[in-house]
Amino acid sequence: MSSPQPCSRPSLEELKIRLGEIYDLQRASAVLSWDQQTYMPKGGAAARGEQRATLSGLIHQRSTDPRLGELIARLEEENSPLDPEQDDHAMVRMARRTYERNRRIPEELIRQLTLKTSLAREAWVEARAASVPGRSLFGHFAPYLTEVVRLKREQSEALGYPESPYDAHLDYFEPGLLASQAAILLDRLAEGLRPLVEAITASSIQIETTFLEDVRDGEKQWAISLEILQAIGYDFQRGRQDRSAHPFTTAFSGGDVRITNRLSSRLETPLFTALHEGGHALYHFGIPCRLERSNLASGSSYGLHESQSRLWENLVGGSRPFWAFWFPRLAKAFPERLATVSEDSFYRAVNAVRPSPIRVEADEVTYNLHIVLRFQLEQALLEGRLAVKDLPSAWNEGMVRLLGVMPRDDAEGVLQDVHWSSGQFGYFPSYALGNLLAVQFFNCALHDLPGLNSSGSTGGLIARGEYAPLRQWLHDRIHSWGGKLLPDELVRKVIGGPIDSQPFLDYLWDKYAPLYGLQRPPAKRSGLKISHLGGE
Ligand code: ZN
Secondary structure, rough: OOOOOOOOOEEEEEEHHHHHHHHHHHHHHHHHHHHHOOOOOHHHHHHHHHHHHHHHHHHHHHHOOOHHHHHHHHHHHHOOOOOOHHHHHHHHHHHHHHHHHHHHHHOOHHHHHHHHHHHHHHHHHHHHHOOOOOEHHHHHHHHHHHHHHEEEEHHHHHOOOOOOHHHHHHHHHHHOOHHHHHHHHHHHHHHHHHHHHHHHHOOOOOOOOOOOOOOOOOOHHHHOOOOOOOHHHOOOOOOOEEOOOOOEEEEEEEEEEEEOOOOOOOHHHHHHHHHHHHHHHHHHHHOOOHOOOOOOOOOOHHHHHHHHHHHHHHOOOOHHHHHHHHHHHHHHHHHEEEEHOHHHHHHHOOOOOOOOOOOHOOOOOHHHHHHHHHHHHHHHHHOOOOOHHHHHHHHHHHHHHOOOOOOOHHHHHOOOOOOOOOOOOOOOHHHHHHHHHHHHHHHHHHHHHHOOOOOOOOOHHHHOOOOOOHHHHHHHHOHHHHHOOOHHHHHHHHHHHOOOHHHHHHHHHHHHHHHHHHOHHHHHHHHHHHHOOOOO
């Protein structure tokens, strides 16, 4: 290995072996985690925690092995400049990014973070369960969260950042994105959403939703969720749907991509969850076999992943053509509650907008405002502009400012999300980026696949329950890249420009103006989609 010239192949082969082993350890840990969240009896918790900690330690050791650094440096030198579209070059480029990141975090800091976040999470569970109107246990959680914030700031310093300590954490979820860029995007989004939310709240149209509520026939919901998954192309030879308290998708390999779902007293919730998790799963299924067991066997970013789940959940599942196909089937399964309900009433009900204090229950109009609030607060915490003790009042003030609602207590306010107690600062923006990208991608698909979304007597592809062309389009344009490109590179390739909030706002106005009898203020519309005005 010491001679400079002929080492390229051996170096590349050794890099692949090492990345393959890291991949195996990561996916083995994912199996343990999946089991913990689905079938593991309570008694297994302590041992499972140790098993996963051991695996995390091994993953960290292998990911920071100086030999890995040598291989990367040698391959960079021999292949300069790296062409990110070429598999091997992309592998080296992404290995450099991850290696640098892992190498900069001292082992002791990782140990402290693991320890302190597990304590914080426990305190969060207790505080949330015990907080009721008039009585908050945020004070019980606050010292633990303060410690987590302190460690995350220490992590920022270890990692380094261009402008804000928040950049160091955002980069993990959205490689290459700066806090200042995210702030511009999310501020514009919030600004654009304000008049729409106000108009909907002021509208005299009340959408009837009672026929969706108090469902106690979970087996039927489950059966239809499986039918929907099958229809959109989820491959049950390479996956399965199980139950868990919080739905998620996990891939153990390209041949084993699992999703979870949960029953709900809302008729449509498990169906939309199946579309959401199914969208994540299709992304995993679509990654080429040749990238298996490498550092490229994943999506580009959390936001890109979320764009796929949101596209199926909202753009497909929330559309009229989708229910033109599925409503008659649903009505047959639930005759006692849907016999007197029209397809139009059903479509309206599943799209009803109600500003609520709870993020995971939010509709697609108000959802991103929940993200804007979290983004502003977590950035302020990491930049030292906000103290943990002031978080509940900042939260409540933000909820009123952005959504016009006041949480009844901290359980449905500042204590509702698990992310901060787990140290996942920088995660929230990915949800909003995914929502924006879903619309931008879907607009491109509409252009390339005429008739995808048309309703009317003959119906388009979605109205006929034919999803293969859309799935193939997403595969060719997005999934087939795996993790080779940075998110901004991939987005520009697919839509020819950067991520933008305007297409999302246009989509919302086009969809919700007819539902709530609204007139859109004329000046705000972007010039691009004038031909869509008036159409639904
Ligand atoms: Zn998701």
